[in-house]
Amino acid sequence: MAYSEKVIDHYSEPRNVGSLEKSDLNVGTGLVGAPECGDVMKLQIKVDPETKEIIDAKFKTFGCGSAIASSSLATEWVKGKSIDEAMSIQNTDIVEELSLPPVKIHCSVLAEDAIKAAISDYKSRNQD
Amino acid sequence: MERIIGIDLGTTNSLCATVFDEGPEVIGEGENAVTPSVLSRIDSGWLVGQEAQKRRISNPENTVSSIKRLMGRDLEELGELVNELPYKIVEGDRKLLKVRIGVSEPYQDFTPQELSAEILKKVKQRAETALGESVEKAVITVPAYFDDAQRQATRAAATIAGLEVARIINEPTAAAIAYGLDEKQDLQKDGHVAVYDLGGGTFDISILKLSGKIFKVVATHGNTQLGGDDFDQALVEILKKRILQQHPQAHFEDPESKQILKKTAESIKIELSLSPETTYTLDFPKQGVSFTDNFKVEDFESLISPLVEQTLESCKHVLQQAKLSLAQIDEVVLVGGSTVVPGVRRKIETFFGRSPHVAIDPYKVVAIGAGIQGHLLAGGRRDFLLLDVIPLALGIETLGGTFSKIITGNTTIPVEESETFTTNVDDQTSIDVNIYQGERELIKDCRALGQFKLRGIPPMKGGFPLVEVMFRVDANGILTVSASEKRSGKKAEIEVIPFHGLTQFEIERIMEDSFENAIDDFNERQLIEFRLTAERVFQGIEHNWNVAESALTETERDKIRMQMEVVRQSIKGQDSQALKAQLDALGELTRPLADTAMGRSILTELQGESADS
Amino acid sequence: MAFDEPACHTCETTLVSRLFCFSCNALQPFPREIDFFEVLGFPVSFELKSAELEERYQQLSLELHPDFYGSAPEAEQLLSETASAILNTAYKTLHEPTLRAGYLLHLLAEKQQLDERSLPEGFLAEMFFLQEELDELLDSVNSVELSAMHDDLQNRKKDIEADYAPLFKKHEEHPEDSGILQQLQTHLNAERYLRRLLERIPVAD
Structure with missing residues (x-):
């Protein structure tokens, strides 16, 4: 099981760790958890009000390495995408990219859920 | 019912036990009961046990000890130990460790499994001799904290030695069985028992719950690279410093010096278990260095204190894992030679707040427990059950x-x-x-x-x-x-x-090799052993010739010299029995010296031989 | 839960445990989908006396363990090894109340559609907050507050555990009410988050 450099990188040096201003109307926050293991993950996106493109993403995850790497990868992927494009990211994409073993598949589910939760939070706060 | 013996394959000593009509006991008597876990290469074979032990200083390059510390490990994991060991270690394919024998090409390399197998063969032979029957199956003990690779290595060693492993059990658990099933011991039959096992090279702490017929291990912790060897090594470092203060030119990297230091450290440790102070002398004849000094028990105890503290950390850890407080431990049992050190014993007593059980010889207790377990596996009894854990x-x-x-x-x-x-x-x-x-x-x-x-x-x-x-x-x-x-x-x-x-x-290849080698084994082994005896007898005579000068007549001395020449000729031959006869004759000639140191040493050598073969 | 009244395959006595017949001392072949209550011979219920469980486990261990099959035919040795393995797992699961609750819920909820991720309102946000707070406490090595947090979490965990027995009892009385099972699921989920936090707090000596 040789992991690609990229994968190990997401584990040892996760990208986009941190927080965005929650009260900013352009920020959507998703908070999800995995009851299988008690992991909690917060993922935030910042959307350009004009282009509706995700211009920034941050996360904070309390959980195992796989959960951290999954959220790190998720934030990388959503940046530069439109909301609809980001909605279509599937956990299986994350599983494949990070070659997650069966025991860790729920970590990728968590990341997918976090993206969806952040987008729906953004949408609910921007219903005109 | 077939017999399944129990073998304690130790870092320093190995021994075996079985259940006799009178109860469980170690097999063999006196020196024959204990096989030092030491091997020495000679010609195409091995000397094992006491014979090898004697060659640690005279033949350090070819003498191997503490193999247990190498089982299932690689070079990286051994770390500093590699430099401390007096023999060479090389790394083969798949990071497999090998012990290198010989001072120059061609070297001979052996895996720890093969070497452990030689010890097991010797233990098996001795058991067979003492019991007068062949032994095929054994329960072999390992430190509780041995991982899968170390257990596999132990099992491979037994297979190579021609022993079927009926079960591998953990040393502290074996000790608990020995105590728990011994009616003479006042061990509580229901409650929590902590077994503190500090051997030559490994440390384990196990907590068992005894209830009715069941011995259930609740938690175990340990360190497979911590033991009495480390006490010796700490002493060796101090000895080196002390020598260098007086003899700045002294050096200790050669195998012989390492063995001299280690042996002295061992005897200081043993002496200090009996008395508060000891005097030691270190001779390095090749360097012209001789050094004499004292060692105080306080100094030794503060030297080993950090090591003992490490074991107590493990004790705390295991209590946490078992979700038990110190007050819930009903009994403490001590196992392993290193628990004989008074400084160690005191610290354990303080930690657990109770005096530990030591009634069964800590050197024997593991083998005895394994012997009892062997008896159970053979169907000899079914009134108890050991439930162990994966560490x-x-x-x-x-x-x-x-x-x-x-x-x-x-x-x-x-x-x-x-x-x-x-x-x-x-x-x-x-x-x-x-x-x-x-x-x-x-x-x-x-x-x-x-x-x-x-x-x-x-x-x-x-x-x-x-x-x-x-x-x-x-x-x-x-x-x-x-x-x-x-x-x-x-x-x-x-x-x-x-x-x-x-x-x-x-494993199969090694077994085939050893089978081919085993054809002439018996004669060869005896030849090797008698040649060695001759060597030592000669040394004894030469060293003490001045005694002979005063105690014997010229004629008697000539006879001895002539017989020595005859023995020398026999050594070159291949007939082990002829050599033995000539040696015995030499022994007869020196009999008038029986009251002197020289005579005693020669006779011991010759008697040691006949007792063992 | 294949049969209500499993019988010994040799002497046809009704079995206590599906693994062994105490009347003719025969190891029993068992199906892989055997449940842990059948293994130990108890009715499928959260109510389980610790002492009785312990006694049954010992009794079965003394019959099943491979140590007693050293000279038996190989098939029997193998069966004793697998039977002992499942006995050990069953005992471990039923012995610990949280594991038992989780396992029992899994058995009971087989045909029901439960929300497997349900949590009390606002619970997740609180857990995230506590995790962040714990990070700070760990950084500042504030042992007083750490132990206060530890005790608080421990108490909440105990409160949850105390609810298992009455909830399962309620379910036995009202098996049609799937809301009770959902409530249990919520409890079990919440407990796992609390346990995760507790695991991060180093235990003081």
């Missing part, structure tokens, strides 16, 4: 070098857990899984046990196959793995590549 979690490598546990540490064995794997890409027919053992989060802090290659998965869309892998830990604490694809019901093939052990093929 460290087993799991697989996952993303980014993290360790995913499949079976947690301290789980009662036997145990089975299954895990489902799948493929990443379409038509993938194999999956590689790396297996690790440990308690840490990253695989770099755990032990790599091996790689399992799952083959023969029917071609399907990626992610579709469901390969169920069954991890099984048997009652020996040894892992086996099997796999099947659930959609097709097809059994997947598993190829196991051990990272630290011998493959089945390698």
